[in-house]
Amino acid sequence: MDSHEGSGTGVATNIIDAVVAIIVIIAGGVVIYGSRKLGSEWTSEGPGAGYFPFYIGLILIISGAGVLYQSLAGKNKNTDVFVDREQLGRVFSVLIPAAVYVGAIQLIGIYVASAIYIALFMVILGKYTWIKGITAALVVNILFFLMFEVWFKVPLHKGTYDLLSGLGY
Amino acid sequence: MEELSALFQGFAVVLTPMNFVLMLIGIILGVLIGVLPGLGGANGVAILLPLTFSMNPTSAIVMLSCIYWGALFGGAITSILFNIPGEPWSVATTFDGYPMAQQGKAGEALTGAFTSSFIGAFVAVVMITFLAPLVAKFALEFGPPEFFSVYLLTFCSFVGMGKGSPFKILASMALGFALAAVGMDTVTGQLRLTFGWTELMRGFDFLIAVIGLFGIGEILLSMEEGLAFSGKSAKINPKVVFETWKKLPKYWVTSLRSSLIGIWMGITPGGATPASFMSYGLAKKMSKNGAKFGTGELEGVVAPETAAHAAGTSALLPMLALGIPGSPTAAVLLGGLLIWGLQPGPLLFVEQKDFVWGLIASMYLGNLVGLLVVLTTVPLFASILRIPFSIIAPVIIVICAIGAYTVHNAMLDIWFMLLFGVIGYVFKKLDYPLAPLVLALVLGDKAEDAFRQAMLVSQGDLGIMFSNGLVGGITTVALLMLFWPLLSRLIALVRQPKQDEFAAERPVD
Secondary structure (H helix, E strand, C coil), X not given: CHHHCCCCCCCEHHHHHHHHHHHHHHHHHHHHHHHHHHCCCEECCEXXXXXXXXXXXXXXXXXXXXXXXXXXXXXXXXXCECCCHHHHHHHHHHHHHHHHHHHHHHHHCHHHHHHHHHHHXXXXXXXXXXXXXXXXXXXXXXXXXXXXXXXXXXXXCCCCCCCCHHHCC | CHHHHHHHHHHHHHCCHHHHHHHHHHHHHHHHHHHCCCCCHHHHHHHHHHHHCCCCHHHHHHHHHHHHHHHHHHHHHHHHHHCCCCCHHHHHHHHHHHHHHHCCCHHHHHHHHHHHHHHHHHHHHHHHHHHHHHHHHHHCCCCHHHHHHHHHHHHHHHHHHCCCCHHHHHHHHHHHXXXXXXXXXXXXCCEECCCCCHHHHHCCCHHHHHHHHHHHHHHHHHHHCCCCCCCCCCCCCHHHHHHHHHHHHHHHHHHHHHHHHHHHHHHCCCCHHHHHHHHHHHHHHHCCCHHHCCCCCHHHHHHHHHHHHHHHHHCHHHHHHHCCCCCHHHXXXXXXXXXXXXXXXXXXXXXXXXXXXXXXXXXHHHHHHHHHHHHHHXXXXXXXXXXXXXXXXXXXXXXXXXXXXXXXXXXXXXXXXXXXXXHHHHHHHCCCCCHHHHHHHHHHHHHHHHHHHHHHXXXXXXXXXXXXXXXXXXXXXXXXXXXXXXXXXXXXXXCCCCCCXXXXXXXXX
16 A cells, blocks of 8 residues: 555545544544434443443544544654555545446446446546447346346346346346 | 364264355455455454354354454455555464565465464464363353443553553443434333434444444545555465465464463453554564564464454453454454344353354364465466456445344444444544444443443442452453553553564554
């Protein structure tokens, strides 16, 4: 991970560290707020539903504050670039299609979405020919279809618009 | 020897043809999972768990635990041939394994790694066979305070033995507990922390977290590097195997020491990764050839592999005997027990004899079969790694999505998986350990129940944690572990600390 030190520009790791620490503190605050509302005190039947989460929220805030201090004022703060632009581009080239893919699952079901996703991924990111991409996508998904729907009888998400409804599964 | 007769009973359970076939399938799938980037023991088992819902629990655990053994074996293949540790605990194997492969001794390194994995696991299973029933019998006397103190010890050990900022370990753990609290409260039935979002009533399933954190997170990390595998080819023939086997008895001291380190680190939730590093470090210090470590010494492969496998196996002891898993994968197996309708904990040894001893017997057989399978099929698995990443990556993401969906048949879970993937990526990059988060998510409700019951008994007096010698002792050790980062700093002020030379290479697990 550290092999790219110094190459490219971007935000320093300790800044990201601090941002995540602040998110942890906020999460702790939310947990405490939620558990106070539930009743984090001793009720007539013993500890309330928020009794335990209250302390968890407290630990979150303490640890978040600790990380925040270490990231900004600690002795060994890591000022290397967190991700350079090229790396970030590669990560997003997977993450964004993955998000679109999950959205597609919701609409057209797992099998069709997966086939399209694998084919596009191979053709666009992997620079394969369309024939290879589509073949691989079909083979993988037919295999999954047989395995889940036919052999193990575990029905998967068919989506709002079921394109495979003609198959009877 | 009550245990031995129970064990033979277990062998009888496992040796039905159906279970044997499942065992083979498990091992092969496991090696595949261990070899592929983005799929590891924990999320591999998590993805395959829904397929076992309809099986009987014994067959299911036999198959899933064999996936685990297979993944442990598989990690070594990528480390030695490709210099890419497939699992965090095989990082130490790359130090000497990859140089050996470069010198054309890949076969020797692989044989050494597999055989010592087997030995490590074997020693650990023998230990489990005799120790687990005793621990379970002892734990039958436990009340809520005792159980909570053991939970406390488990989590504090992460802080005491972990690497990196103790605050990050604490944050990761508390985040797991907070996520576990979301949803229906097990005691009062109230909805907690859902903030009016009814879909959250189910809470966050740890299987989704495991698949996202380890699967998607790993893919994103690999993608960042723009992965291109360039591996050494491996030829294993019987001659190499036998010649390596002839050399191995020379390293019996290393093997024994590494097994013991592994067992210790596995039972306490130190885990396989620190165990492998500690054992490599000690072997380097104590061996005659210590100076040559890192240039391709067989002993440098034997030490970490034995320890990692011993630790991975021993992690099942607290899972079986106490219901408290020692590693994320053991945690997933524990989740499996709950789904199959078994109550993990000391009573398992009394009520589910077939299940427990079937599992223990399958550990013996699974590792033996695993050794034979990997020795014969290494070239096949090495060739899988040559499939370009741009085919493997989308397929793995699809598998993860399917795995996440099948847990509850809920579309929302796939979105959560993606979210956990991003969290996993950021946490890995910032050196937050993921194991405490997963274990807290699994054990959150049970730890909380134990705590609340203990508080109920004592009417809110924390003094109950010190009410008798046993619970007080465990709590004290737990607190020592929790404040160990602070204590070790104080000790360092008085005495010059020893430098840990592998500190930089060891991943935060």
